[in-house]
Amino acid sequence: MRKSIINSLFILGSVVFLFSAMPADNPISKEGKTTVVNTTSLTTSVQGYVDATPLKIYIAGNKILRIEALPNKETPRYFLKVKKQLLSKWNGMTVNKALKAKVDGVTGATYSSDAVKKNVKIGLTYYKNHKH
Numbered sequence: 001m002r003k004s005i006i007n008s009l010f011i012l013g014s015v016v017f018l019f020s021a022m023p024a025d026n027p028i029s030k031e032g033k034t035t036v037v038n039t040t041s042l043t044t045s046v047q048g049y050v051d052a053t054p055l056k057i058y059i060a061g062n063k064i065l066r067i068e069a070l071p072n073k074e075t076p077r078y079f080l081k082v083k084k085q086l087l088s089k090w091n092g093m094t095v096n097k098a099l100k101a102k103v104d105g106v107t108g109a110t111y112s113s114d115a116v117k118k119n120v121k122i123g124l125t126y127y128k129n130h131k132h
Helices: 002-021 076-085 095-100 110-130
Strands: 028-031 034-038 055-060 063-069
Touching: 028 110, 034 110, 055 110, 063 076, 063 095, 063 110, 076 110, 095 110
Parallel strands: none
Antiparallel strands: 028 034, 034 055, 055 063
16 A cells, blocks of 8 residues: 555656646746747648648747748748748837738749738737737
């Protein structure tokens, strides 16, 4: 009986340790004075042409510094156009202006462009509601 209790406590302690060692699934983090919103867990239902198109949105002083595409399964040749032509369109905008902005997508990469635009809006809305 005593051995069974000790084994149970050991297993419970191991489980607690493993979960505490796992990274938190928090979409907002800080890098110095910059707030970074990671849309990976926020936009799982937003699909580009192939799959999700997660982003990192860098914000300082309530202005967007840059938006970075995270790894995805979109067609590389088309998503490269999105990275080059679309992601920088929000740079320098305030969060409120960016939420209202009508940003044109990239010709030939419509699904990916639409997914990125939705990700930006969802990420910025999350930022507004959860910034510290």
